[in-house]
Amino acid sequence: MNEQETLDQLDECIVNRLGERQMKLERMEEMERNVRTVPFIQKPVVWITTVAAACVLALLVVTPLFQTTTSPLDEVGIGCPQLTEYRAAMPETAEIQRLLDQKQWDDAMNTTEKALRQSDEAVEQLASTISETDAAQQYELDAEREMNGELRWTYIYLLVHAERYAEAQKELSIYLQQPAEHHEKAKALADALKKK
């Protein structure tokens, strides 16, 4: 290799190392710029916190939508019973109606149950003593049975409202033994309760 070629080769090595040095300097400038220009929003901790918060919020909003809160009463379309027609027959029915109107469910439940048990006794007693030929007695028994049915229907409503489904089903089976005003709805309610 002649002298010129040697010099050329040496120059090439020198230029390469100058280049390496310059690339390092440029890289340092780039890293220095990165320190100053990373926006707040691009910092990993911001991203992680934002995503976590969004997930929690989404869970809080979406979860209630998937929860089943439909009452069997709503499913079947059963409204709050009205006992106004029977107010004159029993003082308790007026009280029960008042409590239902004021949504005092617990008190309504207790009063209704008490009235229902009294009515059950009255029906049993009348049925055992009635004379088949006595139209007045027969009429009284029919009226008592009708009242009993309404009371039982109200009691069933309150039991389902309180989610006491087992007791409600028991009362429904009694209710459905006799022809009743709310027979169709009672049947639908019994089916709905079976699914619970």
Next chain:
Amino acid sequence: MIQWIKKRKDYTDIEAVEALQRRDRRMEDWFYHTQKRYFDEKFNQVFFDKDRKQEIFQCAFLKLWTEIDNGRISVRDEKVCRQQNDGVYRPMICTLQTFLMAFAKNEYRELIRSNKEEYVAELFDDDGSAEVTMTFDSAESIEEQKNRIIDACIQQMSPSCVEILTLFYYEGKSLDEILNLRGDKNTSKNGLKSAKSKCMNLLRERVTTEMERYHIAV
């Protein structure tokens, strides 16, 4: 979770050296920023020239990075070692951070001592008596040895010389372009041309001398 978010990934000096030698850009970023943070924290305790802060850091970091890149600092037997003047690699007794600060102190002293060279005569490094002293591991390639010698010789050149040579030979800029870029640092195109030639000749001479001293073919 807050602790996990706050905690930055820390690398050991061994991991840093090995990754930098692999030209790992993520490590370059991490290493630069870690050293910068440390330097900024310690700067006020050690130096008092805030105007030169960035310059001092850049020179020191470049020096450290070059030594890692050309293998003078490398990992041997699972320890970070630096080749001493007798050619032997010895484990470093301080961290890379401490070493960086040592370079920075040297840079600071040089800056105070030299007081800027603006004339052609001052382009050259004092009287050229400073020698490049190093020896090489027999396992190193000729290429590695040459690179280390050239890096050391470049290190000894004045910043102005290095700048002119880099702009002309590496970036391929014309003398007119260099004159514009350097502004008042050169008075004329002829002066610049003369400086360029003198700088390159000096660098060639030094590199050749060192290579011959270590019996490395040019």
